[in-house]
Amino acid sequence: xxxxxxLLVIDAQKCYTxxxxxxxxxDCRGTISRINSIVKxxxxxxxxxxxxxxxxxxxGSDLGRMFDYMGEAxxxxxxxxxxxxxxxxxGLYLPKARIEVRKNRYSSFVGTGxxxxxxxLHVDTVAITGFMTNFCCESAARDAHDLDYFVDFVIDxxxxxxxxxxxxxxxxxxxxxxxxxxxxxxxxxxxFLRLA
Numbered sequence: 001x002x003x004x005x006x007l008l009v010i011d012a013q014k015c016y017t018x019x020x021x022x023x024x025x026x027d028c029r030g031t032i033s034r035i036n037s038i039v040k041x042x043x044x045x046x047x048x049x050x051x052x053x054x055x056x057x058x059x060g061s062d063l064g065r066m067f068d069y070m071g072e073a074x075x076x077x078x079x080x081x082x083x084x085x086x087x088x089x090x091g092l093y094l095p096k097a098r099i100e101v102r103k104n105r106y107s108s109f110v111g112t113g114x115x116x117x118x119x120x121l122h123v124d125t126v127a128i129t130g131f132m133t134n135f136c137c138e139s140a141a142r143d144a145h146d147l148d149y150f151v152d153f154v155i156d157x158x159x160x161x162x163x164x165x166x167x168x169x170x171x172x173x174x175x176x177x178x179x180x181x182x183x184x185x186x187x188x189x190x191x192f193l194r195l196a
Contacts, residue, residue, distance in 0.1 A: 003125040003150060006048040006118055009035055010108055010130030010137055012092045013053055015078055015085035016159060023078065025131060025159035026168055029091070034157040034189040035129045036093040041193055043095045048121050051094070052101045052108045054079045054136065055086050062104045079104075106139035115147055125150040127192065128184070129157040133168075133175050141184050151184035154192045 012035060015021050017028040025031065042049050056062055056079050067077055079086055088094065103112050118126070126149050128141045137158045144151045155176045162168045180186040187195060 004047075004121070004123050005042070005125045005127060005152075006050060006121065006123040007038060007042045007127045008050050008052060008108060008129065008140060009039065009092075010052045010128065010140055011054050011132070012051070012089050012130050013079075013085060014087050014089055015054075016131040016161070017089040017091075018085065021085060023132070023161050025161050028089070028131075028159050031131070031157060031159035032089050032091045034154070036091075037189060038127065038129060038154065038157060038193065039093050039095060043097070048118075048123065049095060049098050050101055050108075050114065050117070051088070051098045052103055052112075052114070052130070052140075053086060053088070054104065055081055055102050056104050057081055064105065066105065106136050107143045108136070108140040109143040109147065118149070123149070125152065127152040127154055129154050131159045133158040133160040134163075134171050135160075138175055138179070141179055145183045151179075152192055152195070153179045153184040153186045154189055155179075155186050156188050157192075 015023050016025045058081050101112050108114050126144050128137050141151050141153050155172050160168050160171045162171050176186045
């Protein structure tokens, strides 16, 4: 039986693509371009595309445990409602038929109703794209797997600023290794577009 795909475009927001942001991702322009090519392929096939954005209330009342490990830096948290950084990247393609989801946790599945929306559309396979590779994208992939979806992780259509010890390329490689061990089929954009 053929799979019913849905595309998740996770946090393709200015917080990751504005050069002045502390979370700027060096390959963001390439990442956005690859996301756009996948979105257009899904649009052409009339497959559902979910645009997921991370947004917190201005007063921080919905932060939960999000920034526990950042110390005092958590007082000035990112993704505040009404800020410029929560907007979609200016180069992101936005199809009219997109389905929008708002989240306030790393995973797109926590507290968003995304699972119910996917099931209503009879989706059994999700493709993961967006930002950040090693936080929100990885968290969504792991949760999707545990909810019994097939998962395609399009590694070069995810972006990250890296870590203190790893650059974007190294993080992508590490996440690809972890995901490929049992959570997802890891593909490049070119490989995925041949598959989907």
